[in-house]
Amino acid sequence: MNEHVHTHEKLTKNQSLVMGTLEKAGGPLSAYTILDELRTEGLRAPLQVYRALEKLVEFGLAHRLESLNAFVACRHTGCGGHKTIAFMICEKCGHVREISDSALAGQLQSLAEQDQFAMKTSTVELRGICVEC
Amino acid sequence: MNEHVHTHEKLTKNQSLVMGTLEKAGGPLSAYTILDELRTEGLRAPLQVYRALEKLVEFGLAHRLESLNAFVACRHTGCGGHKTIAFMICEKCGHVREISDSALAGQLQSLAEQDQFAMKTSTVELRGICVEC
DNA sequence: ACAGCGATGTTATGTTATAACAGTATTGTT
DNA sequence: AACAATACTGTTATAACATAACATCGCTGT
Secondary structure (H helix, E strand, O other), X not given: OOOOOOOOOOOOHHHHHHHXXXXXXXXXXXXXXXXXXXXXXXXXXXXXXXXXXXHHHHHOOEEEEOOOOEEEEXXXXXXXXXXXXXXXXXXXXXXXEEEOOHHHHHHHHHHHHHOOOEEEEEEEEEEEEOOOO | OOXXXXXXXXXXXXXXXXXXXXXXXXXXXXXXXXXXXXXXXXXXXXXXXXXXXXXXXXXXXXEEEOOXXXXXXXXXXXXXXXOOOEEEEEOOOOOEEEEOOHHHHHHHHHHHHHOOOEEEEEEEEEEEEOOOO
């Protein structure tokens, strides 16, 4: 399960700091938790974190979990060819599993097309209990 | 497209008030917007609304839209036999379409089973532009 | 009568997110 | 080098969303 190493060459200072914090955590963090982690690095205001997160999400390096109001590092970055489609969130241990499933992606797209709905983004979050719990 | 009439026989006063407000709106409302609507009815505190919403969601009479931090009346109540699976949210006009699709439901369930994940609830929200916009 | 339980009302507080404005850094162009 | 354009940064203040804690009320069943 050795994960990838991300270098973030093009990231700015704050973006790097936030990305590093997310990766170190290995799970979802709230913006304010990230901020607290980074006070030692000189960050002081929520906006500094939110602005970095906005970019990271835009770049596909991080994802926002709507049902948690939290953010996670993308597991897939750098491998290309997959869009993140869904998350399985364990309500007991907090573990988040990121899923790329092209069948699901297609299904969502065709649902949208049925209604002539121009889908821009999709949020799929499954809540429950994971294997280990 | 004549929709159903809901009578809410078993609802408490606050639950009725909140449900009525959601139905009258015909679209998503934030808890605080609901509160403002109901100040004339004597409601004063957010908790009064949140507590009612919690029950309504539990009863399946309303849904929470995670990506909007808002709530909508369920379109389907009283017909039985369908679980709400997804929402299509227009980012331009704010219109929300509620979708029951058993194929999608099955797909989510089987994704969960693949990982031996005991799914309790699912959130599926598609963002984009609707036909009319 | 009274215990149990769920709903209510209220105050206070916690948590998440953005507005508005000023300044700094980088890049590309002439 | 001078400049404009663009993006990022820092800061203060505030908005928007949500819950904790506690006291009380009003049913229902025994």
